[in-house]
Amino acid sequence: MSGHLFARAPRLDIDSVLTDPSVRIIVCTGAGGVGKTTTAAALGLRAAESGRNVCVLTIDPAKRLAQAMGLSSLDNTPRQVPGVCAPDGSGSLFAMMLDMKRTFDEVVEGHADPERAQQILSNPFYQALSSSFAGTQEYMAMEKLGQLHLRAEDEGTWDLIIVDTPPSRSALDFLDAPERLGSFLDGRFIRILTAPARGAGRGIGRLAAMGFGIFTNVLNKILGAQVLADLGTFVAAIDTTFGGFRERADATYALLKDEGTSFVVVAAPERDALREAAYFVERLRRDDMPLAGLVLNRMQQVDDPELTAEQAAAGAQLLTEQAALDPSLASRNELTSALLQLHAQRMQIAERQLRLADRFAAAHPGVSVTTVTALAGDVHDLDGLREVGDLLAR
Template sequence: MPEEAAPAGPAPRQHHRPAPHSAPQALPLDLADLITSRDTRIVVCCGAGGVGKTTTSAALALAAAEAGRSVVVLTIDPARRLAQSLGLVELDNEPRRVDVPGAPGELHAMMLDMKRTFDDIVVAHSTPERAEQILENPFYVALSSSFAGTQEYMAMEKLGQLRASEQWDLIIVDTPPSRSALDFLDAPNRMSRFLDGTMIRLLTAPARAGGRAGMRFVSAGFLVFSRIISKVLGGQLLRDISAFVSALDTMFGGFRERATATYELLRRPGTWFLVVATPEPDALREASYFVDRLSAEEMPLAGLVLNRTHPPATTALSATRADGAAEEVLEAGGEGAELAAGALRVHAERMTLAAREQRLADRFTSAHPEVAVRTVPAAAGDVHDLDGLRVMADALTGPDGDTPTGVPRTRVLPARRS
């Protein structure tokens, strides 16, 4: 009989090298279409401090003017970078024309002065006698100059005024640094809470009740309240607040209505929010906060500008190979060896930095795959004139693949293949 075949043993285990993970693909951000489209009426740039919002705002405004739009850029940042980059000595609360030779459109720029904006509102919505009474009130002077939330509310007022004038077909807003940049979204609710608060209702009770009969009705409770608050705030401050609130009482409804109208304007078609960040962990964490907040408020988000990136001159030579080549060049010696080795090491450092920036960008895209991205290389120096702004504008609005290395502008380095 033939021998039985020995039972087959377990098949040898296959050792497969895991496939590399492909990089998350960010959506392209077409800023050229955004600013040239006549449907776009307002662009709000927001982000952490020191990421280049002001320069981004100015560059987009310049590009829009050179594309034929009538543009005004409003900065809420008190720094003078916007004026300097536009060739102006200073900016104030009124739009100033910027001379852009050869541009078919117009460019204006201004910086929010919250006290002057508040003063203008008082004058516009009060009788001359009432306006004078309000403007000279010590509590009003403090409120209009430094009270928490006044800047954000006045930004809403100024934006509403610019939009209502119909003088410009595009408004670009450069917001304050850090998370307070989105505090103006809360301005209508904060104003309503302030106006409807217990202290305001008590302070305005005599005026609202009207006449001596009203005073008899509220005097007992109001006097008790006054004595308590006087001990805390001081009698003179309480009198200043009461006089201010009484004088301003007729304007409260208008404040609330205009702030609410501007808030709704920010949610309507034609408005876009643009988040600006640098490829640093803190800045991208802030960018994530802005994206989440805008999504919660149902505000229209255009995308993320990843500013001050460091793409290498070529992506064909990796950092490891560049370091190895530098060592070989030095070992071989010869004329120019040290210079060549130094150039290779600079490239290796640039590739290492670009890889780090790309990892951070990929992490953001993995968390927010719906957010379009545009990377902008770091400028060689500070942007302080129109020529520098044009260079940045080209980086912001140029074709997606038109880069020295051919890497799409959604990325710093080419995408890894799976």
């Protein structure tokens, strides 16, 4: 195995990240189905048991993982996981599941007077936007992270927030969606739409006004007048109260670039997952965002590298041939032959996974890596999370 580039990649020392007091936020990201949420939860538990006061923000945890952390309902508030602390009694673990609609509603309620808030909340366009826009979840995850961070700084409730990212089409959506929504709400399209309300023609030139005529015609034709009316009311209501959706998105984005933030990219040893991880690593570098390293989950465990796949396969073959010549050896040889074939298969899988990991290591030589071997079953309780934590730190 020492021939593998991957074996020479720097090790990601998870414990030094978790116990570094200057690290205030850890973002776990990666493709869907690679164990992001479990990793976030395991990191949270491990940090809490080393004495930190941790809040884990999960987006869409599997039922049993949520139960493992004592999350029975989605109430959008961090709840303490009972019985979790360091041996000396310090440290604590809080966990919450994101309710995106509720988070959006709270943003509205927090920034508008009650009457206007009601106007926005009951607007059909707002209702659709807050519950189904593909980027709302990402935006609200960021918003919630910002809120938790403020609370942590003001009240000292937590000194580490760990956030899991939504199961997006692409992991990059987490970084891009807030910006997209922010720039839409503050953008040109909205200004054009609301221009008539502010007095037709003012601020937009004659040419643009003509374009606008065609534009509204087209929209009316396609969407129907009712949609435009809803949208117009929504925009007018939100425009005067928010004033700076984009600034909000920018502030959270800045928080992610802060040196107190650390990104952990999670992947499985599969082509697609590693490709996604590579995109993310490149993006973080380009945006100057702090990367702690890569967690490579679900690695095939190999017990004995002294016996190569080829040796084991050849041995199995020989045993089968012996048994064919001497039937009295059949029962004995059959078992060992099967065991050797099993070993060969595991070694082959491990070898293929390492080749994939090598490719990643070759393209991203400076990235620290830790591997987690595949567990037989899913994580159902704190002990299971602890085991994952141990594997992460090994």
